[in-house]
Amino acid sequence: MRAETQNIVDEIKQAISLLRRHFDWDQALKRLDYLNMRAEDPALWNDPTEAQKLMRERQGLEDNTIAIRQLSQALQDNIDLIEMGEEEGDEAIIAEAEAAIRSLSGEIRARQVASMLSGEADGNDSYLEIHAGAGGTESQDWASMLLRMYTRWAERRGFKVEVLEMHDGEEAGIKSATLLIKGHNAFGWLKTESGVHRLVRISPFDSNARRHTSFSSAWVYPVIDDSIEIVIPESEVRIDTYRSSGAGGQHVNTTDSAVRITHIPTGIAVACQMGRSQHQNRAKAWEMLRSRLYEEELKKREAAANATEASKSDIGWGHQIRSYVLQPYQLVKDLRTGVESTSPDDVLDGDLDPFMEASLSQRIEGGGEQAIADID
Numbered sequence: 001m002r003a004e005t006q007n008i009v010d011e012i013k014q015a016i017s018l019l020r021r022h023f024d025w026d027q028a029l030k031r032l033d034y035l036n037m038r039a040e041d042p043a044l045w046n047d048p049t050e051a052q053k054l055m056r057e058r059q060g061l062e063d064n065t066i067a068i069r070q071l072s073q074a075l076q077d078n079i080d081l082i083e084m085g086e087e088e089g090d091e092a093i094i095a096e097a098e099a100a101i102r103s104l105s106g107e108i109r110a111r112q113v114a115s116m117l118s119g120e121a122d123g124n125d126s127y128l129e130i131h132a133g134a135g136g137t138e139s140q141d142w143a144s145m146l147l148r149m150y151t152r153w154a155e156r157r158g159f160k161v162e163v164l165e166m167h168d169g170e171e172a173g174i175k176s177a178t179l180l181i182k183g184h185n186a187f188g189w190l191k192t193e194s195g196v197h198r199l200v201r202i203s204p205f206d207s208n209a210r211r212h213t214s215f216s217s218a219w220v221y222p223v224i225d226d227s228i229e230i231v232i233p234e235s236e237v238r239i240d241t242y243r244s245s246g247a248g249g250q251h252v253n254t255t256d257s258a259v260r261i262t263h264i265p266t267g268i269a270v271a272c273q274m275g276r277s278q279h280q281n282r283a284k285a286w287e288m289l290r291s292r293l294y295e296e297e298l299k300k301r302e303a304a305a306n307a308t309e310a311s312k313s314d315i316g317w318g319h320q321i322r323s324y325v326l327q328p329y330q331l332v333k334d335l336r337t338g339v340e341s342t343s344p345d346d347v348l349d350g351d352l353d354p355f356m357e358a359s360l361s362q363r364i365e366g367g368g369e370q371a372i373a374d375i376d
Helices: 003-022 025-039 042-046 048-088 091-115 137-156 186-193 278-306 344-348 353-366
Strands: 126-132 160-168 174-182 195-202 211-222 237-242 258-263 268-272 320-325 331-334
Touching: 003 048, 003 091, 025 048, 042 048, 048 091, 091 353, 126 137, 126 186, 126 278, 137 160, 137 174, 137 186, 137 195, 137 211, 137 344, 160 268, 174 186, 174 268, 186 211, 186 353, 211 278, 237 278, 258 278, 268 278, 320 344, 331 344, 331 353
Parallel strands: 195 320
Antiparallel strands: 126 174, 126 211, 160 174, 195 211, 237 258, 258 268, 320 331
């Protein structure tokens, strides 16, 4: 085996060994056996909250153990192919196996990042809000592009996406939207995406074909389950009803079914309009508000632990996290990590994992938790 390939093999073996240690492999297998046994017990669902908690834990353990086993088997299979190719003098087989091993190196890196999604709410579903910035039609069109980008990313990962609220722009695009993204670790993956996103392009709305810069923001917060109690006195909120806008059936624009709840002490506001009744929208809006306040508490804890600023109120147009340049050149650059892509079309079609992995790694290292570098 060539020295370069051997080095990669050794690094992957070490990474797999450390992942097993991180998951406490033997205990994880015992726990998974127990959870599989519980999952077959019909009485488990007598307590839906506990059942959901156990099933979420089971899914996480199952995903991790299957992934590690598959990585180990794929590595051994390709080592065997290289040995066979060397014995038979078949360079094509050797080259193919070496390419597969290099690919495994990228997969193990992604698994290392995923293993660090162990925060208090990382495994939960996630809300994602998108808001157009100043700039009218330009920013509203950019907001709709961001909405599509995150929807495509979620679909790539097999997550389910529900639109809870959307306000269309006057001419094109959207003023705002709120998505509910359902899937294991949805919040963990998305949590570093909060911030301002900047687009530079030749405007399709400018008859002189001039270059424009647009801004829109994303905000991410976790869905919380019933086991987390967030008490909000009704005296601290203002509830407004209004007519829904956009597609949704005959009730749209005819009844005040949409609901907005504002938490007066913090200024946090949430809205829902996609339910068929005011009652449904009010219930969902209360869930969203509890989640937002819970997320604010998580950020306060993180800020105290890390001595870093983590408040949404400080996000402004100068606090950009990523720049998407379509003209005069093609480049997407994350301003926090330096990660770049020269294929904006792929990024806007949902190819966000490299950016998310880098920002998660940076956040973990900055927070003093076990760094990704420690596993490499």
